[in-house]
Amino acid sequence: MTDEETPFDPDQSVGFVETQFATLFEPPNELVLESGAKLGPVTVAYETYGELSPEKDNAIFICHALTGDAHVAGWHDSKDRKPGWWEDFVGPGKGLDTNRYFVICANVLAGCKGTTGPMSIDPATGKPYAMAFPFITVGDMVAVHAELVRYLGVERLLAVVGGSLGGMQVLDWVARYPEQMRAAVCLASAAKLSAQGIAFNVVGRRAILSDPKFKNGEYYGEPEGPRYGLALARMVAHITYLSEVSFEDKFGRKLQQGDRFQYDLEKETEFQVGSYLHYQGKRFVERFDANSYLCLTHAMDYFDLAESYGSLEEALGRTDARFLLSSYTSDWLFPSSQSQELVSALLNRQRNVTYVELESSKGHDAFLLEIDPLQKMITPFLEQTRAAD
């Protein structure tokens, strides 16, 4: 495209957007983490789309997943290869309609896209925190989100929305600050990670920690970080985001070149599926930080809503928010049974809950890929929420 062209249709996209920054928890008012450690100041990178209504009653907060960031929709500049990660779901006339709602998303605490994390400078040493960054929980992420919402002058959100690790943030949020939202939307998520899920995270972290270039996290000044380890962590995680059927549909046993085997032991990417995974690993290393990956997967492993609040009923019964939950038939990382446990707990507490198990072959990533069914649910759900009380 030429310099004059914009990459978007202004009727269909929020267009050009800018990441903004807030500094919260300045000493002596540091954030007290769940571990007991204190952290502050905390810089938060966030984006907003749409306009806050004069009544300040139309704000929706999106909690991003493991490797997402604040850039949900639109373009940072005309040279961007891609728009924000949920462009199809957030924008004018879309599922989260920016003509009607004021949408906020912030990079999570311990992230690597502008919010304070292991890459940030530790004011105590003048050097990046690296492995000295404190252990962060999902609750700590939520504490930062909640403070950002207050900072933006919003007392009560219309909704908090998130999938996967973002859904865990939603669940913790309704328990931690039950007054702060009128609705909670939790997609492809769970009240805790399964043992199998922890196992995959253990493998991913092991790949990073055993890369000699990891250097106990002190790789920021080095010409190269633990890129093999981080790529490997992404490759194995990526398998868990798809389904057996989607692998079969997308790749099957197709070869990268021609249709005859090359009988070459040194060839790593003879099958298309191998080439694809290598590509995913390589791209990920360009955009993500290994220390952040360690922090965020640890937070995911630790998350256990029932354990933290006594029971699911206790955790979810504190709020009078309306709930919308969805799971996907082929999601084996966060299987439907885990969403159904949440529904059961909500019903036990006579909460207002809508749950849909969506038919999909796309596995866990369906909440990012199959937008139409989400839009069909969320549009009336938000209208109903806004009309209620």
Added chain:
Amino acid sequence: MTDEETPFDPDQSVGFVETQFATLFEPPNELVLESGAKLGPVTVAYETYGELSPEKDNAIFICHALTGDAHVAGWHDSKDRKPGWWEDFVGPGKGLDTNRYFVICANVLAGCKGTTGPMSIDPATGKPYAMAFPFITVGDMVAVHAELVRYLGVERLLAVVGGSLGGMQVLDWVARYPEQMRAAVCLASAAKLSAQGIAFNVVGRRAILSDPKFKNGEYYGEPEGPRYGLALARMVAHITYLSEVSFEDKFGRKLQQGDRFQYDLEKETEFQVGSYLHYQGKRFVERFDANSYLCLTHAMDYFDLAESYGSLEEALGRTDARFLLSSYTSDWLFPSSQSQELVSALLNRQRNVTYVELESSKGHDAFLLEIDPLQKMITPFLEQTRAAD
């Protein structure tokens, strides 16, 4: 135990056994591999249990899985920590009853337990083959097994038996040498590896290849090989051998020490499931060779029975052997649907086939762990086979 004690009950075990060696394919009669390369001589490490009948009609060949070896049953000496890998299934009065049958198992070609593989000395150079070892297929493994059977003076086997990669060998064997067996027993296997299965192998190989101590396979003289990479490959593979339910039942979210989180980013094994996987990786490195692992997983990826023989019907219809197949409800690496495709092809060719989908929570490893249901099927199946024609 004292020196006088034996670790087994002689009524229950084949007891002390010794691995034997055969040299086959001596030049100029080298084995012509599927790739077109030639390999010879080939040393084969094998064990036998029970007695070959005077009519030589009671021999059963076991094809081992990816990381198995010829040592199926019994003890090599009284200091062995464990018996052979299928001790519960092979022995006097057991599923493969050594009072009645002559049982043979050989380490596969490209293995690392005595049969010629990447660790072996290349006669052309006087050094280990390492990455110069030729690319091996499942068909090449079967060609060596078949030659060993002839070498042992057995014209026709009563049965070939195998699970997982061993089952792939069974399937190839009936197509390649259809006269050589009266029965074929294929457990928890498939006519080809799924795209998802290839993806996991790609990750495992990547872990080995990106370990700096791999040194392009030339690590045999080094103080340490690619042990981190190989352990990581095993950890990820091990997840695929269990099921979500077995992880939950075995570990859930139990911690290794106490019941409180330690909020320690450097701790790799806080959850029991992590500790278990690390232990599995560590143990594996003590007993397996990384170059072998590369060869054998490549062979598994390449295996495609329908592609090699035109169709499943064409491959499986060549033999008049009787078939016994089983799959396991919680096996997601070799799901039941893949066994059912085999059954369908066999029925289309009016072969004699028995198939059972066994209820199990143990995942793919069920064929190694849940012996009773196997024994109940195989005992009458073998009797019937022996009584037939």
